[in-house]
Structures are given as structure tokens and as C-alpha cells.
Amino acid sequence: MCRRGVSPDIARAIMRTNTTAIGAVMVHRGEADSLICGTFGEFGWHLNYVNQVLGRDGFRPHGALSMMILEDGPLFIADTQVNLHPTPEQIAEIAIGAARHVRRFGIEPKVALCSQSQFGNQGEGSGKRLRAALQILDAGNHDFVYEGEMNIDTALDPELRARLLPCNRMEGAANVLVFAHADAASGVRNILKMKGDGLEVGPILMGMGNRAHIVSPSITARGLLNVGAIAGTPVAHYG
Template identity: 30%
Template sequence: MELMKKIYDMAKADKKRIVLPEGEEERTLVAAEKIKNEGLAELILVGSEDVINEKAKELNVDISGIEIVNPETSKKTSEYAKALYELRKHKGVTIDKAEKMVLDTVYYGTMMVKLDDADGMVSGAIHTTGDLLRPGLQIIKTAPGINAVSSFFLMEVPNCEYGENGFLLFADCAVNPNPTAEQLASIAISTAESARGLAKIEPKVAMLSFSTMGSASHELVDKVKKATEIAKEQRSDIMIDGELQLDAAIVPKVAAQKAPNSKVAGSANVLVFPDLQAGNIGYKLVQRFAKAEAIGPICQGFAKPINDLSRGCSPEDIVNVVAVTAVQAQSK
């Protein structure tokens, strides 16, 4: 896949430290060997050193040279607990509770990122999305000017003329069920930045709806209109337009009829869906019907990069998300 080759090359050019809090998980260990051999990142596996080494031996994978950290025995655990207490004491977290929280491998990994002992984190092979988002929002928090953590998929459609020769970003497909207009604007801005920083393309953002430029009247359309106005006001340097139906967003002939004055219509490469139902259904339709490669969901909006995996992920999925996270970390 051409896109992943580019991301691999970028990751190798400026290697970052990525923590994997599911270090004892088998797919993670298989992925770790490939990440090490490919030189995509400097890895940190969180878990029991004995358990990790024993499982690696059983799987016949070579993880020699990869750092292993056990929260139960690490000298950093006390430091992380104190830092977590300071961050969360206003929410009623005591030092005793903080000491217990950092023994959780995902909280431990999140604290590593917060305190710059790692540049990014990837989790989710055995943890839920909530298990990642909760400490992420509590500890890492959102980037300045961003009011919603969201997600996007990198979609690469074979033999396709739409977007950037078949390459597009879809958002939000995994995090926000029913974003407000303000959140939708934030999602649009975050995804545009991801297009620039990760995909190295100039974003043309379409705010999708079942209406194009006032062709339908409904409160759902009004939300997309308002989100478009907010996003344009906040970031005049980004090409954002809406509301647009999907065909008007990507098909030049349709755009010429429905939105002739739009600089985005007909050539959009970033598609912002109005809610999670539309986004999730949309990316899966393209993935299955068009046999597209769908990389993600990739988190965005955090002050530092942390990313989620599907619990059905393959070792190759983990490798890809680690590479993406490493490239995200290069711009932080």
C-alpha cells in the first residue's frame, strides 16, 4: 500500500518512543518484532518482564533490545503517582488512589507520554476505546483550540479518481456519537491538520449532509451549516465548505450543478460526517464495497498522540498504527 510505505518512511526518518501498554499480549509481541526490525519506532512494552519474555519465547519472536517496564517494580511508578495526584486531586483523587491507578498499564503508559518518557502510545488490542479515552482526557487532555477528541480513517480506494487519486480522510467514525456544531467544527479542523501533517496533502474539507447549499431545510442541516461557519471563522487558512451532499463533494460534474461557486465541491479529500452513525456506516460501505484499505480509527485532538486499536486487530494493524502514531509525534 503506497500510503503506508510513505508513513513507514517518515517514521524511520525520525524515530520516536512509542509505549505499548499491552506488552504481555501475543499480537503485540508479534508486532513488536516487526516494528523493531523495520526500525519504525523505539518501543517500550509495559508488563511483567518474565511474562513478556516467556510469551516471546513461545511465539518464537525476537524482542531483544526492546525496553520492558513493569509498573509493579519500576522506580518511576512513585513519580507517576505523585504527578497523577497533582493532576486529578481537584477531582477527588487521593494519593492512595493515584498509586493504584498507575499500576493499570494504560494509565501508566499515559503518564509516560504526559511526562515525556514516551512520545506516543498505542493500546486497544485487549482494552476498550473507553479504557484509552478516559486516561487520555484526564491526563493528556485536548490540544489548544480543540474542544473535541475525535477520530479519522485513512481511506485508500483502488482504481478511484475521487479525492487524491482515491485517497481520502473520513471523520469522525469512532468517537463522537452526536457532535454539536462546535464539536463538528473542531473535528473538521483536526482532520484538516491530520491531512497536512500525516498524509502530506492540502486538505479540502467537505462538511457532509443530505442537503447541498440550502437544498433542504432541517435542524440537522442547520447544525452542519453552523459548524461550517464556525470552522471557516476559526481557520481561514483551511479550505472548508458545506453543507454538501456526498456526490457534490467528490464528483466534479455534480458539483458544477449543485455548488458551482464552491472551491471544495467536486474535489474534497476530507469528508466530515454529521454524526457517528453516518461516519461509521460510510467508511464500512467504502471499505467493503470498494475493497478500500481503511487505516484507523486514528485519534486526533489530544495534546500528544495516543491511538486506539480494534480488539480484533492483527499484528499488522498494530504495526501500522504504531507507525502512524510515530509520525503524529514528529509534529508535536
């Protein structure tokens, strides 16, 4: 870090007092398999240290994915933390990463790009970026179902979707909701947790090879146990 304005004295102080930096360096040195942090402080603060240390190993965080366990099954929400205002390229990457992680749970992903706009009925706003992301996805060769942009209720209600968007290519209810704003994704996640009796598993920090996960200060002991189970999955089986 000497070329990033960090003097030896500052480095020593950080490595004596900053548990996130200590844990990230332990993972980098092979002294630990994974790091869980975030029970206090701001997500971006922890992400900065994780990214600076583990980025040297070729990892790059591209999104945070939360699994909400509800009465009728799991629902995945992204990106709740990492990209506050993601570009179309980032949205496409988030969708691909989310689909990959959902399969780790033995679930076939059905990804909906969610917005106030619906199949182009609003020219500007988040729908514009989601439509661009859809074009990026269409240009690739992907083995999961995705569709958008659409409202949340349209994504979750197949009958409503068939009536409003008869040319859509998704069957059944979406189980992955990808948003163009972290505010929207985080808000949906928190509403489901507080008012929908949803049990959150995560956030899962995508792109880090399962070497680091950053939770929120509101996480419970059970939530930490769930993230610990994810972190304990062998790296070879996680992305």
C-alpha cells in the same frame, strides 16, 4: 485524582492492572513518546484515561480521523469516535484539525461537510449544525478548501456537484468527509473497509499532539503497524 473520588488504594489497583493508564502516565512522565491502545474494550473507556492523564499536559481530544486507502487514492473520514453528536463549534474544529493532519501526508485537503441535507434544502437535522459550522469557518482565516453541507456523492463527484450546486466553491473531488454524527462517520468508514476493500490508517486521535492514539478492536497487525508509524512521527511535526 484525590479530588475526583479516587482513593490511594484504587489508584494503586489501576496502575497495577490498567495498561492504558500505565501507558498514559508513562507518556506524561516522559518515559514514552506516544501511546497506542484500544485493541480491546470500548473507545470511550480508553479515551477517559487518556484524557484524564494527558489533559494535565494541556491536550484535549477533539476528533478521530481515519484515512481509508482506496484504489483511486486516500479518503479521510471524521469524526468517527470522539464526539457522538458534535456542536457546530466542534464540527468546525474537527474540519480544521482534519485539514492539518491530511497535510501531514503530503495531501492538499478538500473538506466536505456531509449530510442528508444539501445546501439548505432541509431546515432541521444535521444540515442545520453543518451550516452553522460553515459560518464559523467562514468567519475565520483558513488556508484549505471546504464546502457544505452536501450529500456524499455530491462531495465525491465534481460533475454531479457542478450540476446540482453550481455555486459551490470546491474544485475536484473532496478527500475529507466530515459528518455531524459519529454514527454516520463510523458507518462510512466500516463500509469502505469491509465492502470497498479499503485499508484503514488510524483512527488518528486529533488534538493530542501525537502522544496517544486509540484504535478499534477490529484492527489488524498491519493496521497497528500503520498507527505505530504515525505515533513514531516526531511530536514537533504533528498536531
